[in-house]
Amino acid sequence: xxxxxxxxxxxEKVQIIVYALGTCIICIFIxxxxxxxxxxxxxxxxxxxx
Amino acid sequence: MKKLxxxxxxxxxxxIVVFGFDQHLDKQIMNNKEAVRNHRTYERFWSSETxxxxxxxxxxxxxxxxxxxxLEDYEENISSFLNSPDMNIVTIGGGYFQSLSHTMELGxxxxxxxxxxxxxxxxxxxxxxxxxxxxxxxxxxGEENLLEFLANDRISDTNKTYVLDRVLTLLxxxxxxxxxxxxxxxAYENKISVDGIYMEVMHNYWKLRGKYSVxxxxxxxxxxxxxxxxxxxxxxxxxxxxxxxxxxxCTNNDFGIYDEYWDTYVEERYKAGEVKEKAExxxxxxxxxxxxxxxxxxxxxxxxxxxxxxxxNEAWYIFQGMLCDKYYENIKMISKEYDNVVLVDMTKYADxxxxxxxxxxxxxxxWVRVNEALYKEFKKE
Numbered sequence: 001x002x003x004x005x006x007x008x009x010x011x012e013k014v015q016i017i018v019y020a021l022g023t024c025i026i027c028i029f030i031x032x033x034x035x036x037x038x039x040x041x042x043x044x045x046x047x048x049x050x
Numbered sequence: 051m052k053k054l055x056x057x058x059x060x061x062x063x064x065x066i067v068v069f070g071f072d073q074h075l076d077k078q079i080m081n082n083k084e085a086v087r088n089h090r091t092y093e094r095f096w097s098s099e100t101x102x103x104x105x106x107x108x109x110x111x112x113x114x115x116x117x118x119x120x121l122e123d124y125e126e127n128i129s130s131f132l133n134s135p136d137m138n139i140v141t142i143g144g145g146y147f148q149s150l151s152h153t154m155e156l157g158x159x160x161x162x163x164x165x166x167x168x169x170x171x172x173x174x175x176x177x178x179x180x181x182x183x184x185x186x187x188x189x190x191x192g193e194e195n196l197l198e199f200l201a202n203d204r205i206s207d208t209n210k211t212y213v214l215d216r217v218l219t220l221l222x223x224x225x226x227x228x229x230x231x232x233x234x235x236x237a238y239e240n241k242i243s244v245d246g247i248y249m250e251v252m253h254n255y256w257k258l259r260g261k262y263s264v265x266x267x268x269x270x271x272x273x274x275x276x277x278x279x280x281x282x283x284x285x286x287x288x289x290x291x292x293x294x295x296x297x298x299x300c301t302n303n304d305f306g307i308y309d310e311y312w313d314t315y316v317e318e319r320y321k322a323g324e325v326k327e328k329a330e331x332x333x334x335x336x337x338x339x340x341x342x343x344x345x346x347x348x349x350x351x352x353x354x355x356x357x358x359x360x361x362x363n364e365a366w367y368i369f370q371g372m373l374c375d376k377y378y379e380n381i382k383m384i385s386k387e388y389d390n391v392v393l394v395d396m397t398k399y400a401d402x403x404x405x406x407x408x409x410x411x412x413x414x415x416x417w418v419r420v421n422e423a424l425y426k427e428f429k430k431e
């Protein structure tokens with residue numbers, strides 16, 4: 001692995017970092033959306049608190 | 051290929067970020083332990099992970115329904131004042147939270163109940179023929195609790211299957227929730243499957259979501275239970291204070307109902323006159339089976355249950371032609387079936403003025419009596 005990374009050209013390394021960070025950021029955004037979204041979808045007619 | 055490696059690396063980085071975020075949420079909750087414990091919202095009730103974080107060896111979890119909502123300044127209106135160095139409480143439940151929801155939550159949190167004692171407040175209104183209603187249940191159902199309940203190895207398959215089937219029946223009108231629970235059921239029956247992976251992912255998602263929802267409310271948490279010395283508390287003196295508060299709040303009727311409630315909900319029915327034909331209520335209900343399931347699960351988990359039988363406001367109910375004696379008897383009989391159950395029978399106070407604050411909820415004297423009984427039972431070896 002170390003050898004593989006060492007042999008990469010600079011612009012290839014940058015490309016991999018961009019892809020990795022991009023994937024991570026997209027996953028974080030999806031998670032944040034899901035944490036805030038009403039995915040329970042319970043009917044709301046007697047839903048109010050207390 | 052390079053892109054694929056990069057995406058895998060990105061995903062691993064994401065997992066590390068989520069782990070860090072989870073630790074941060076735990077820390078937030080732990081730093082605001084008392085405020086979170088006293089904060090009474092569905093988000094906290096649904097988050098079993100949060101309950102686990104805020105309990106200590108002196109905590110008594112209390113399961114109940116709407117009577118647990120009012121947390122008032124006890125100088126004005128006595129409600130729960132169980133907060134002393136040797137005992138505190140965490141309440142779980144609001145209106146329409148009944149035995150089935152509580153069974154799931156008990157199974158979810160039991161391992162962290164260090165005192166090995168819980169209290170369950172029973173309200174006669176739970177025992178309508180169909181038990182908890184299909185209209186109300188979906189809005190009270192916490193999926194994290196169900197998944198934690200299913201993951202608890204100490205609970206028998208019989209009880210897990212009973213709970214799953216009941217939940218599916220009650221979610222008939224809530225198709226999205228029902229579809230998810232159907233997949234949980236399939237995963238429960240066959241863990242090594244696509245549904246098994248789905249359940250695992252959802253389990254972690256609900257745990258994180260629960261804590262996140264609670265943390266978002268931390269800034270609004272303002273309810274504080276004053277710290278008292280329960281060991282040396284003069285409960286007789288407290289009863290006198292309660293009587294005085296009751297008198298101040300109930301000035302327009304003889305039923306011990308506070309003025310605003312009387313004007314809004316009761317006066318009109320009172321004017322219609324007393325119902326002469328009396329009948330027994332709450333005698334047959336599926337809720338009895340749900341209650342038995344709760345008590346069985348508690349037994350399997352080695353938890354002692356302080357079962358608090360709360361009566362209705364007898365004067366008003368008799369006026370309405372509704373009798374509850376058979377129901378009270380049923381609860382007594384059920385409590386005798388389990389050696390891990392202690393019955394705190396409050397039905398002898400059904401006709402005591404100011405025991406209730408309205409037609410069914412605990413009032414000034416009721417809270418004093420219940421708090422005293424809970425403290426004694428909690429401290430009993």
